[in-house]
Amino acid sequence: MKEIDKLFRSSIESYSEEPPARIWENIDHALDKDETKRLRRKYIWLMRVAFSTILALLSFLAYLNWHSPKRSAPVLSATSNNNIPTAGNKGIIRMAPASSRNSFPPRPEDDAGYRQASGAGSGIPVSVSERNHSTSEKIIENSSNKNKTARKVEDSSSQSMGSAKPPGIGNKNGYKAILTGTTQILNSKNLSLAGPCCIDKTAILSNHLIPGLGNGEKRSGKWQSQRKWAISLVFSPDFSADRLTEEYQYNNQDIQDISNRERRELSFTAGVLADYSISRRWVLRFGASTSVSNISITPFVVRAMRDNTGEYKFKLATTYGLGEIPNSFIRNPRSTDSIHLGDLASQQIQYLTLPAAIKYQVPKGKITWYGLMGIDVNLITSAKIEIEVPQPGSNVGVRESITKIEGLRKIFLGARLGAGIDYKLNHNWSLAFEPVIRNSITSINQNTPVRNFPFAVSFTGAVKFRL
């Protein structure tokens, strides 16, 4: 017996044979594909960096907004029957102490700080300051007359300017007033206050420039003037994965065999969402979006298996289901036949998502923070498995698209949980960034070797328009 071993070993071990050139050509082609995939992975990494940058930028904006100059001026509210307080209408300017500047509407106890001004009768002169302060306004109260508004003046420079003011003028007593309406106020020589007061012309003039504070809006102290509808265009790259449970082994392939040969690629979601504000803090969200999920499959051998009809068929077991390979590759397959897949195997699923969610938001100036949770109804619109079967003697394999995937459902349900930040660009438009976790409640397939509950982390960017 040893002789034959020696015969083969000595004869064959020293033998070498030049392989056909097409082998290197195929390897070269496959390495090109590897390079493409590598670049794609690099691209994903860049996208992650880009999103991190955006997130950091939004956080910085939020920080700036949070640490905006402190409100220093106390509250003053003014009412009058007309825009111009006159002796006839006895326009009243009510001044509230600083302690009440955050109370809304003003508490009754704040009335102690109120001052009354009559059009011409009080004898206390009104000073009109035309300094160019950096001023922001906030509605604090509506008068009993709905046509007139009073605004609180937030002036960061009011503390420092005190020394520059003549005694008895402006914010000497810690009060700072602004009468809204028209600039006729500035020309009114009859206006007088019960106490020293400063009227900021800049603030008055900016009345029409501050977003969300148009003349047509009513200030009642309760949320009612915010526009209720907003439409968002959303787009997100999805980093998805699968939660798998084994139902049965197919062709001696268990859950590990099936899942190990699949690799999730970057997926995308795009759509339109509508927000309906039911209160200042609570918002209902619904809409529609479409998602594309891609999975690449490493090459493996598919063996012919007898199905319920008694015929032998080639079925590709994936985490979506069983894709039946057409018999065009091997006609009338038998139990011993097999197909070796090429490098281009992949599967793709597209589904339409109809989300319904509730959102709790906390507005802070231009920034609005929010969290949301809801339910998704997902309708699978298309699913396919792409395969390539190498052909002996040819560099190019035969490609086939399998659209018949056994076990794939039409509908599956999911839940979403997320948080986001909304930055108001102007009166109508805002940008939002919203990381969301989407997890399926029901599997996307049934009666398959592996049940699949996909989940994804979406980094959604949105452009929102308020209606």
Add this chain to the structure above:
Amino acid sequence: MYLNEVQYLEPSSHLINSCVEGDRHSQSQLYAMSAPGMFTVCLRYSRNREEAEEVMQEGFLKVFRNLHQFQKRGSFQGWIRKIMVNTALEKFRSKPNLYPLLSIDGLEENLQNDFSFEYILHELDAKDLILMIQHLPIGYRMVFNLHIFEGMKHREISESLGISEGTSKSNLHDARKILQAQIAARMTVASKNGS
């Protein structure tokens, strides 16, 4: 392992590094350097040339994709060869029982080997012997290759192929019988033609 018997060219570490960096020209050079020897390995483990080409292609793709894992302390050609053998074994494991087992009962009387070693080597070249190996049933072929060319013990073979040690020994025994019978038949024909 009997790698010492074969004079494989060892690539320089510079060439390997270039291949790791993805330089296609270097990869082509490395392939050209290693391919002839490795193709023989693939032929031995395969049923025919087409299958050998598949194994070769898959094996070299693994080589280039995992080249960064190569520990430069050992033999590079040995590393490639191991990958080729493993690729062939994976292929074997992926389609078990595809080939019917042969009965060797009738071969007993053909085992009388009246031909000298030198005469056989004169009459049969390596291609003929590889063809004989290729015609072995797949299980026998795997065991024969692993034992004779890779120098694996039956325990290691049984672990690699997922069979028992007894089956491994039995397959090797049967493979030898079949090969001897084939050689005897060829020699008989050759001697008749010569006389």
